[in-house]
Amino acid sequence: MTRHDPQVFDMRYTLVTLVGIASLVLLMRMSRGEVAVGREIFQGLVTGKPSVQKRIDWAHLSAVGVEVGATYTQLPNEQAKAKYRRFFVEYFSKGFRKAGGSPKAFVRWRIQERTPAWVVVAADYPAKQKTLLLTMATSGRKLQGIQWQ
Numbered sequence: 001m002t003r004h005d006p007q008v009f010d011m012r013y014t015l016v017t018l019v020g021i022a023s024l025v026l027l028m029r030m031s032r033g034e035v036a037v038g039r040e041i042f043q044g045l046v047t048g049k050p051s052v053q054k055r056i057d058w059a060h061l062s063a064v065g066v067e068v069g070a071t072y073t074q075l076p077n078e079q080a081k082a083k084y085r086r087f088f089v090e091y092f093s094k095g096f097r098k099a100g101g102s103p104k105a106f107v108r109w110r111i112q113e114r115t116p117a118w119v120v121v122a123a124d125y126p127a128k129q130k131t132l133l134l135t136m137a138t139s140g141r142k143l144q145g146i147q148w149q
Helices: 006-047 050-055 068-074 078-098
Strands: 107-114 118-125 130-137 143-148
Touching: 006 050, 006 078, 006 107, 006 118, 006 130, 050 078, 068 078
Parallel strands: none
Antiparallel strands: 107 118, 118 130, 130 143
């Protein structure tokens, strides 16, 4: 068998094709996983679930133009930071409900943008004709940003 043998070419072609397909499937699964994580974090925030606190990168969080992380990192101790995290989630949820929001109103969840450092998960909010953008660090999959487009 030489490298110009048709059997060798067929094996190489088959191997390259299989690797390509496997890579595509893996990339699609990663995207779906990131979208699911973003959606879960958002739903945890709007429903006020305390467990969502550990899925947020508090030191780097920016929420609708407010540098939450800057305030958070200035707090004097862990007790103050824990209280801040609890109140943030609680008041985010209350504000969302008071505005008449519903997690079910967000549709077409998807990856909007991706870099090696972060991924932006987007969801449309037809009632307000806006798009929610959730920025998450790719390492650790923690929420770093919430904004509207």
